Amino acid sequence: MKSQKLTKVIVFLCITFGVVFWSAVAAYVVAPKGDQIPALTVQAPTEQDPDLLAKAADLGIDVSNITLRYGETSAEKRMAEYTYTEYDDESVSYKIVVRPNPSTNEVYASFAHEYYHYYWDTHKEVRSVAPLVRVLYTSYPALYDRMATYRNQGMVDASEDFANELYAIICTEVNSSAISADLQTYCSNGVPNRSMITSIY
Numbered sequence: 001m002k003s004q005k006l007t008k009v010i011v012f013l014c015i016t017f018g019v020v021f022w023s024a025v026a027a028y029v030v031a032p033k034g035d036q037i038p039a040l041t042v043q044a045p046t047e048q049d050p051d052l053l054a055k056a057a058d059l060g061i062d063v064s065n066i067t068l069r070y071g072e073t074s075a076e077k078r079m080a081e082y083t084y085t086e087y088d089d090e091s092v093s094y095k096i097v098v099r100p101n102p103s104t105n106e107v108y109a110s111f112a113h114e115y116y117h118y119y120w121d122t123h124k125e126v127r128s129v130a131p132l133v134r135v136l137y138t139s140y141p142a143l144y145d146r147m148a149t150y151r152n153q154g155m156v157d158a159s160e161d162f163a164n165e166l167y168a169i170i171c172t173e174v175n176s177s178a179i180s181a182d183l184q185t186y187c188s189n190g191v192p193n194r195s196m197i198t199s200i201y
Contacts, residue, residue, distance in 0.1 A: 047068070055107065
């Protein structure tokens, strides 16, 4: 009698374990992993300034998913601003606002700078550039001084945000002669026609 009860208990435990185990396996198999995670729906641009569209074509960049406009006045604090907005883990929108400026090169440079941030967000492979931009940052005094603004804002040198800013600044402000061939490739992948921008350093 005891033997029968023990057998029933063992059978019950085996069945229970089997159900739990195979349920877990099924959940693991069907769960999205890494790059299989469903992408957010990209919202259509709400406006695209014709002049900025023309400059995007000059730079060779794809702005089909980006709202583009000039700022209200040239007195705005920032040369340009890139905005990434996520809505309830379902959709995302991108926007670049460029400050009006009489200098055409400054418009190209600030526009391209913000586009590099967009490129960083939408092309994960570009983040492998971080070691390269940090090498230049530590060996190029003018670039180190240029980044003082971000350090003073509390941005940590080793952070991804800092590498993001370095990438955008190096590709739009530093002379190509100071940039390694590998790093130039990353810059050109983001903005194919970098020759439209006159370097500062």
